[in-house]
Amino acid sequence: MAQWLYSEASPATQREIARVRAHELGAHWVGSYEDNGISAYTGAARPSLDRLIAACHAGLVDVIITFNISRLSRADPLDVVPVLIDLLDRGVTIVSIVEGEFRRGNASDLIRLVAGLNAAHAESRSKSAAVSAVKAAARELGGYLSGKAPYGFALAPETRHTADGDPFVIQRLARRDDEAAVIRHVVGRLLDADSPATLTGIAAALNADGIPTRGATVGKQTANSAWCLRTLDRIVRDPRVAGFAAEVVYADRTRPDGRPSASVAGYRIVRDPDGRPIEAHPRIIDPETWFRLQHRLDRRPTRAAPLDPPRPALLSALGILYCECGAAMKSHRNTRHGFRPAYRCTRPRGVRRPGDHAGDCTISQRALDEHVVGNVFAHATGSDRSWWSGAPLDERRAFVALLVRRITVTKAPGPGCRAPVAERVSILLTCGILVSQVSFAQAKPAASLEA
Structure with missing residues (x-):
């Protein structure tokens, strides 16, 4: 049972x-x-x-x-x-x-x-009806209703009064001085007239200097988060740092599990009937500087030969594939001639704790996929895998996510060293079986799934 x-x-x-x-x-x-x-x-x-x-x-x-x-x-x-x-x-x-x-x-x-x-x-x-009524009243009184406070701000309660004179507590954005200082530093580096920095370089420097992200200061699951280009770009692109009211625009795609994307694609400034931006929050930088920064960012060079759009891989974005350093691994591939698809560690630049591997950590996508699938069938479902080759990728991904709890990949011994996949990978199945070079012989039979 x-x-x-x-x-x-x-x-x-x-x-x-x-x-x-x-x-x-x-x-x-x-x-x-x-x-x-x-x-x-x-x-x-x-x-x-x-x-x-x-x-x-x-x-x-x-x-x-x-x-x-x-x-x-x-x-x-x-x-x-x-x-x-x-x-x-x-x-x-x-x-x-x-x-x-x-x-x-x-x-x-x-x-x-x-x-x-x-x-x-x-x-x-x-x-739900009660919450909707409360939100409508808060919106009417100018309350902030966009969820968590963006970087640089904190939520602060403020009491206002309804048309009937009743007190009503709303949430407003208040400037958070420690984070506001980081934003001003980043903006200053980007707009430096003599030696403007890049977002990637700034992110690496913040990580090296030990400047914490929002997640590192208040999060549990994100306590080990670090700065990266995407995070900094989202922060300095946010019109709210210039005091403007803004709406978040999310990416028009779905996650691998079918839910709408939570990735921020951009922001839309809220304007009055005459087209002027509405100022609704404390300023961290002045509007003129913010617009100048947007012009600078919009002029960044693009790749001469952009990579192909990312395609889902068997093990990517399932929350089960990790590097030995604890960072997730993602699919890294395109269709250029001679390019071999791989899974790559996502640890940000400038972040390396004592004992972590140096440099990058990658592993052949094809080799890892075959190793994982072979062990899943051998230890969890028996030997019949005739349906696998003809199944759509979504079905194969769902099958792996159902039976695999975690995959951990260690870095290869050195440059050019191609250690066998079995020596670099450990697989923890949902039934509690650990598949690795050390424990492979002690794995329990699949019958242990049932009592």
Whole structure:
């Protein structure tokens, strides 16, 4: 019996409760799927939930434990119930710590399941209406509603009054002096009349000087983040640093998991009916300097022979491929003659902690793909891989993401040294098997997936 905990933003205590419940059921604990930060109500793509359903369809999971049924979904029950009934019909048992068990063929369980989903949906719908009303009131009073404060600013509460005279607290942008100083330094280097710097060079210098990014000062998952060209370009392109009201324009593409892109493509200055920019925030640099900087950045030379647009690779952008230094690795390839596709470490320039590798770290894309796929089939799914060669890339990527938790690549011994892939790569499968040169012989059989 293979069991998963599905828990959206679940604390460790809830996972421990689920582990105890799994032990009581005689289930083999496989792990947890979490869609942290993604609403279960709005209909946004939930990649972890999709992977969990795929695991159930593949017969890898037959028990789902969730703290309560609303953690699975708060969407319209008319959309959700058919999916959950399909899981029940496949023999999957859904266990709620709060509401109890839901099994196939039990009418009472089905009624309780529908009632729980309906209550969760109604609660979220009511909260959504209330939040929309509050945002509308804050917007009317000039509040900042664009999420996190951009670099150089912090959110500051301010009390204003509605038309009826009632006090109402809104959020405004306030200048953050430490970050504002970094922005002024960057702008000064870019506009230096004698020796203007590049964004890439400035990013490397900031990293070497130990100047922290926003993520390094306030983030958990981004605590090890570093400066790069894209980050600096986004900051100095933001009209808000000149005091202007602005709207963020996101890239018109989707992520590998199907969600809309969160990449910032640019900014749109908000203007009054006469076409003049609206000033809504404290200035970090004056508008004249900001417009002069945009002209300077727009005149940057472009590549004589631009690279082909990036194409998805089997292992890229799945959140599973990492370099030995801890940085993610990404696909690096194009169609130029003689160019061999590779995966490359994304560690920013100027960042190197004690013990980290020097220089770049790359590995053949073809060799790594074949090594990973061979081990996945050998240890997790048996020997039948006849379907693999004819499957679309999206299906193959989803299959790998379902069964692989982490891949770690070490740097080659030296320039020109082509060590075997097996000596440079370790693979941790979702079933707990570690595949590496050292532990390969001790790997558990695939049957350990099922009790």
